[in-house]
Amino acid sequence: MKWPFKNIIKEYPSFWIEYLAYFNIKTNPKRYVVFDCETTGLDIKEDRILSIGAVAIVNNKIVVNDYYEVFISQTVFKATSVHIHGILKDGNEEKLTEREAIITFLNFIKSATLIGHHISFDIEIINEALNRLDAGRLKNQYMDTDIMYQKLKHFPDEQHTSLDELCDVFKIRKTDRHTSSGDAYLTALLFLKLKRKLDI
Known part of the structure; x- marks a missing residue:
């Protein structure tokens, strides 16, 4: 007996097919993208993204004109998180839909x-x-600056260090903290310092 479900292939949206195609293109030199999300909370399932900020690094330099920032219109909003990120539901920022x-x-x-x-x-x-959006999961490789610092200091895996603490350790001036673009830039500076020390 043949099972009727065996050969069903999920049809992904066109934007996802276009994203996957990037992984068939060899890029040289290597490009890193440092990013950060501001969210309504810390529940992966229930909370939503308020903003995404990102900046690219190529040849161990931050590419200042290769950056990304977006604010997202909200279907879920928690006033209790506004004091952290400062993003209002009806703020002045131009907002896109989540899609x-x-x-x-x-x-x-x-x-x-x-x-x-x-x-x-x-x-x-x-x-x-x-x-x-009926798409797959991110395919990109990724690196965590906290884990990089753990390796540098030979700390146990369960010991975590905040971005604020590492900015202090590496004497990085904390500007625009708790904005997605500001945190992405601070993390980019931190990544370059750690990358140099780890010689990777």
Whole structure:
């Protein structure tokens, strides 16, 4: 007996097919994208992305004109988180829908290696947004600046260090903290310092 479900192939949206195609293109020199999400909270399933900020690094330099920033119109809003990120539901920022924001984000990152501080959260909340759009999960390789610091100092895996603490350690001036673009830029500076010390 043949099972009727065996040969069913999921049809992905066109934007996802275009994103996957980037991984068939060899890029030289290597491009990193440092990114950060501001969200309504820390629940991957229930919370939503408020903004995404990102900046590219090529040849160990931040490419200032290769950056990305987007604010997302909200279906879920928590006033209790406003004091952290400062993003209001009806603020003055031009906002895209979640779908528009995720598609433009994929077009920006392409096949780059993604960098972030405690990046697993950002990756997973993006993946949840992709799931709502009937797409797959992010295919990019990624690196976490906290894990890089753990390796540098030979700390145990369970010992975590905040972005604020590492900015102090490496004497990085904290500007625009708790904005997605500001945190992405600070993390980019931190990544370059750690990359140099780890010789990678």
